[in-house]
Amino acid sequence: MEREICSIVSNDRVAKDIYKLVINSKSIIKEASAGQFLHIKPSLNYDPLLRRPISICKADSVKGHIMLLYRVCGKGTRLFGGLGQGDCLDIIGPLGKGFPILKDKKAAVIGGGIGIAPLLELCQNLNSPDIYMGFRDEVYFVDEFIKHSGAFFLYTEDGSRGSKGYPIEALARNISSYEVVYACGPKMMLSKVKELCEANSVECYLSMEERMGCGVGACLVCACESSEENYYKKVCVDGPVFNSREVKFDDRYER
Ligand SMILES: Cc1cc2nc3c(=O)[nH]c(=O)nc-3n(C[C@H](O)[C@H](O)[C@H](O)COP(=O)(O)OP(=O)(O)OC[C@H]3O[C@@H](n4cnc5c(N)ncnc54)[C@H](O)[C@@H]3O)c2cc1C
Ligand code: FES
Structure with missing residues (x-):
């Protein structure tokens, strides 16, 4: 688990209240696997205090990009929605146990x-x-x-x-x-x-x-x-x- 300040590559609306966020990561991405999540501070101050969990949607280790898909439903995710290219997020991750990859099973x-x-x-x-x-x-x-x-x-x-x-x-x-x-x-x-x-x-x-x-x-x-x-x-x-x-x-x- 790492704490990293990640800059935003893009943050695009893909449907009503749904956004695709791409961030740059050097350290978190090294350990990231399917089903794990990131714990993200919605702002760089203390309001709101708690981080918000968002799943890793896609991790591109060649580019060093992690893609997240989120739904705006409250204060924290509304703050995410207001961010743009070059803004930074304080992130802890990757956290939790992800999916076992059972490639040989149908x-x-x-x-x-x-x-x-x-x-x-x-x-x-x-x-x-x-x-x-x-x-x-x-x-x-x-x-x-x-x-x-x-x-x-x-x-x-x-x-x-x-x-x-x-x-x-x-x-x-x-x-x-x-x-x-x-x-x-x-x-x-x-x-x-x-x-x-x-x-x-x-x-x-x-x-x-x-x-x-x-x-x-x-x-x-x-x-x-x-x-x-x-x-x-x-x-x-x-x-x-x-x-x-x-x-x-x-x-x-x-x-
Ligand atoms: C492991 C994990 C992975 C997640 N991955 C994603 C993701 O990839 N994309 C995404 O959009 N959301 C994801 N969520 C849900 C996301 O964390 C919450 O929607 C977010 O924290 C809400 O924060 P808020 O400040 O915008 O809303 P708040 O103001 O805190 O709450 C707004 C509304 O959302 C409800 N809510 C808050 N947290 C949760 C929760 N964890 N589960 C269900 N309802 C909740 C509240 O009860 C309230 O009705 C994930 C949650 C967990 C636990
Ligand atoms: S969020 Fe604190 S124990 Fe799981």
């Missing part, structure tokens, strides 16, 4: 909304996985994924692009073709992916999201329920990527 990757962010670096490192993606309405960034996919399944909730509905529907039809499934997205989707994979004895890795404080295992803000009775895992150091059998979702997310 893989499916499923993402929902901004949850697609950590999946691009993963897809690049796998052998043309089948990709399942879902968005509420506006679709973004799919061309980046299609380059690295076998079959590609696109869903929108309103049916404006791809099929109407949710990508889990197509994954459920094809699940017997896969040896491993990787997922990131809303908890409802992750809970269904876990249930589907476990019912079909398919290995499954989920990238979990919880609010974070320290990002390094000291504050317990990010605790999530583990499948072991009365035991919690820290998303920042035990995850964010977990084998589906390690985590439990509360009743709200289970049918």
